[in-house]
Amino acid sequence: MEAADPRTTRSFRARLAAARAAVTLERAWPALAPAAAVALLFVTLALFGLWQKLPFWAHLAGLVLFVLAFARALWAARAALAPAGTEAGLQRLEADSGIRHQALRALGDRLPDGLDDPTTRTLWERHRQQLRGTLSRLRLAPPRSDLPRRDPWALRALLLLVMVVALVDARGQVGERLAAAFLPRPAPAVAAPAAEASLWITPPAYTRRPPLGLAQTRGADAVSVPAGSEALVQVHHLPPGAADEVRVMLGEESEPAKELAGGSIEARFPVDRSGSLRILDGADNELAGWRLELLADEPPTASLPEQPGVTHRSSLRLAFEASDDYGVAEVALLLAPPDRPEEAERLSLTRPASQPPAVSSHAYSDLTAHPLAGLPVRLWIEAVDGAGQTGRSEAIEMVLPARAFKHPLARAVIEQRRRLVAAPEQRREVAGAIEGLARSRIAGQLPAVVPLSLHIAALRTLDAAEPARRRAVVDLLWELALFIEEGQLATAENELRALQDQLQQALERNAEDAEIDRLMAELQQAIDRYLEELARQAMQMPPQDQARRQPIDPSQLVAREDLQRMLERARELMRNGSREAAREMLAQLREMLENLQMAQGRMQPSPEEQALGDLQRMIELQQNLLDRSFEMQRQGEMGQSPQQQPMPGEGEGQAEQGRPGDSPGRAAMEQEGLRRALGELMRRMGEQGMAIPRALGQAEMEMRAAREALGEEAPERAVPPQGEAVDNLQQGGQAMLEQMRQQLGQGPGPGGEPLRQGRRGRDPLGRAQFNDGGWDPSGTALPEDADLGRARGVLEELYRRSGERHRPPVELDYYKRLLDRF
Structure with a gap:
């Protein structure tokens, strides 16, 4: 008797039903895809609200077309919607399970009735056992779609994407737009819009x-x-x-x-x-x-908060204030003779590029070459706004500063020039006087260009009936007087002032960086030429003139390095975009140059100045001994003899400090000589009634300790006292400098006017509250480099390191947090 059919079990029937459903779905989905596409297209158009924008007849026609298309697609898919049979399900199971020879369908086969051959039945049973063994390998794969073959361009994905966009566009009007798509209505009459x-x-x-x-x-x-x-x-x-x-x-x-x-x-x-x-x-x-x-646009206002001043170079210093409700476009200076105000001459002082509502600054104007120099004038400040309206300050009457000429011929030429300006009707008498100067003995002692220029000036003066020709003669006489007085110094000074004006104008109009760099370089060269010419003339000054010079306030001493450092700092500020700060720095530099007096050596310097100079030399010698002791200590740690020659390839500074023949014994003798020189200096200061700073006595004791250490050939013990000696010497020099400043403040200053101590006040940090154009050695030390330049360098380094991906993640994260914060 044969065994029951294994296909009748519940598990097999469940798998067979699933296989039939999968086959049915695989047949139905491709057939229903066109109808689904028609429905999705209709819904997408509805969500976009396109149906509502169509006329009634177009909306109705489109709706009918979509209904017909949808029905046609469903009718075409009717054959594929029939359920799959058992045969199709068994075939799907065999294909997914990898069973060959239709084993599942063979399980339903039977032997003919009446066949009793034992051998045949045995073989048949073994055959059925093999077939039943395939049931354990039954597998059913998920349904597979045939759409990729029918839609190779994946238009179905595009349709779904457009539908998602339509849903976003509809927002909260999904139901309203879908309902409106199925209910076409005639468009309401649109009323004409109101004006x-x-x-x-x-x-x-x-x-x-x-x-x-x-x-x-x-x-x-x-x-x-x-x-x-x-x-x-x-x-x-x-x-x-x-x-x-x-x-x-x-x-x-x-x-x-x-x-x-x-x-x-x-x-x-x-x-x-x-x-x-x-x-x-x-x-x-x-x-x-x-x-x-x-x-209403109110006119600007202008004022002179203080009386105009005169610098050491006879430039007019003007402190001015101007304001406007919208912005000050220009500030100018007006000059006129007191009795002829209608002949006022206008000189522009500043044209701020940003046109701020208020301007408070000062300007320097070299008016020594002006025809009215040395004569009474009436001056006032004029402010101009963007609309061209003007406002003027109260007029001030003063004598326009004039250059003080020392050469007698130059003074005579300027006197005739001033006479020609004040009384033009006397030009014939002036021409005769200039011709007499050209024939004078003192003119004959000068280069031939001087008497020749005087002859030409006399001839032009006779024809100077018109103001333009008269102005040309006035300018010629001025250039001639400058050449007689100063030679090349006048040319250098005029070039320096011209470059300062050009740089100021370039900053005011926000010129390109290339032009600013060029003007800065030319200004630096002009400053060098001016200082060199000033120093050359100082050396050529007769001794009797040098001895009559007034003492110079040490706080006003400015070295060339200080001027160059300020110029470099202003250039760095410009490169970093801080043009306002750079403009302020250049204004301070100009103020220093306007008040500059070359520190010329006198035949007999004062005892205080000589003592300060000797102390400065001692500081340099003590610093040199400290460097040599440190070098000998380093050589001793490396196992070399202090007398050993430096090895080839050692640094230049090392070769200087550790020179051949240098030894602790020799350094001890030099230290002792320096100590005795310091004692002699203190003795001389005491005899001259000068206060001896306490720091100098402490420096002498440190020198003694250093001498003893070097005498015992222990340079490592000499380094600390030598360093303390250098510090004490510097403190003593500072104390001496303060004493000299106090003495100058109590005595008469330049021009016979007493120096006011109130101008030397300091803030809680020890910095000077007033800057008269000089260098202040005390207080907080200024950095060597501009702060903005260092900050920019740090920022560039952070960006560079953060871009190197081979660095550890922790380090890169640290750089990122720094950049995010700063």
Whole structure:
């Protein structure tokens, strides 16, 4: 008797049912894809709201077409919707399980009735056992779609993506748009839009005020308008033929308007008065209106907060203040003779590029070459705003600073020049006097160009009836006097001032970096030439003139390195974009140069100055001994003899300090000699009644200890006391310098005026509160490099390291946090 059919078990029937469902789905899905595509396309168009924008007939026709297309797609898929049979399910199971020879379908086979052959039945049973063994290997793969073959371009994905975009566009109107897609309605009648007027106000550029658009003027009753603004009025949605009848009225006057396309007009006009702005139609009905309130542009104000001063180089120093409600465009100086103010001459002082509302600064004007130099003048400051309005300060009468010439011929030439300016009608007498100077003995002792120039000046003076020719003669006499007085120094000084003016003007107009760098380089060269020429003339000064010079305040001593350091710092500030700070730095540099007096050596220096100079030399010698002791200590640690020659390839500084023959014994003798020199200096200071700083005595004791250590051939024990000796010597020099400053403050200063101690006040950090153009050696030390330059270097290094991906993640994360914060 044969065993029961294993296909009747519950598990097999469940797998067979799943296989039939998979086959049915695989057949139905490709057949239903066209109908699904039609439905998705319809829903997508509905979500975008396109059906609502179509006319009624187009909406109805589209709806019918989509219904027909959807029905046609369903009708075409009807055959594929029939359920799969058992045979198809068994075939799917055999294919997914890898069973060959239709084993699952063979399980239903039977032997013919009446076959009793034992051998045949045995073979049949073994065959069925093998078939039943395949049941353990049954597998069913998920349903597979045939769409990739039918849709190789994946248009189905594009359709789904567009539908997602439509859902986003619909937001909260999904239900409303879907309902509207199935219910076509006739479009409601659209009423003609009402006339709409809009107003824009554009203030003048110099006011730096933003334009007033629709957000500020729509619905506003009153609009504040800066003077000089331009108004733009537009009226839209006018009925056909009504554009010609619309009028734009500002007060009682009509503004011109032009017609635009589509029933619109436009009027553009300046606002120069307050009043009501009305838009009227042909029947004088008001379509729109605003109240324009004009904001008057007040003229600028200017003032001189203090009396003009004179620098050591006879330049006019002007402290001025100017203000305006919108911005100061220019500040100028006006000069005129007291009895002829209508002949005022205008000299521009500054033109701020940013046009700030208030300007408070000072300017230097070299007016020694001006025709009115040395004569009484009336001067005042004039401020100009962006609209061209001007404001003037109170007039001040003073004698315009003139250059003090020492050469007798130069003084005579300037005297005739001044006479020609004050009394032009006496030009013949002036010409005769200049001709006499050309024939004088002192002119004959000078280069031939001097008497020749005087002859030419005399001839031109006779023909100087017109102001232009007279001004040319005045300029010629000035150049000639400068050449007689100073030679090349005058040329160097004029070049320096011209470059300072060019650099200031370039900064005010925000010139390119290349031009700024070029002017900075030329300014540095001009400063070097000026200082060299000034030093050359100081060396050529006769001894009797040098001895009569007034003592110079040590706080006003400026080295060339200090000027160069300030110039480099200003250049660094410009490179970092801090042009305002650079302008302030250059102003300080110019003030220092204007007040510069070359420190010329006298035949008999004062005892204080000689003692300070000797102490400075001792500091240098003690520093040299300290360096040599440190080098001997280093050589001893390396196992070399102090007398050993330096090895080839050692540094240059090492070769100087550890020179052949250098030994602790020799250094001890030099240390003892330096100690005795310090004792002699203190003895001389005591005999001359000078206060001996306590730090000098401590320095002498440290030198003694260093001498003993070097005598015992222990340079390592000599280094600390030598360092203390250097510090004490420097402190003693500082104390001596303060004593000299106090003595100068109690005595007469340059020009016979006493120096006021109140100007030497210091803040809690020890820094000078006033800067007269000199170098202040005390207080907080200034850094060698600009702070902005160092900050930029650190930032560039952080960016460079953060871009190196081979660094550890922890380090890269640290750099990132630093860059995010700073």
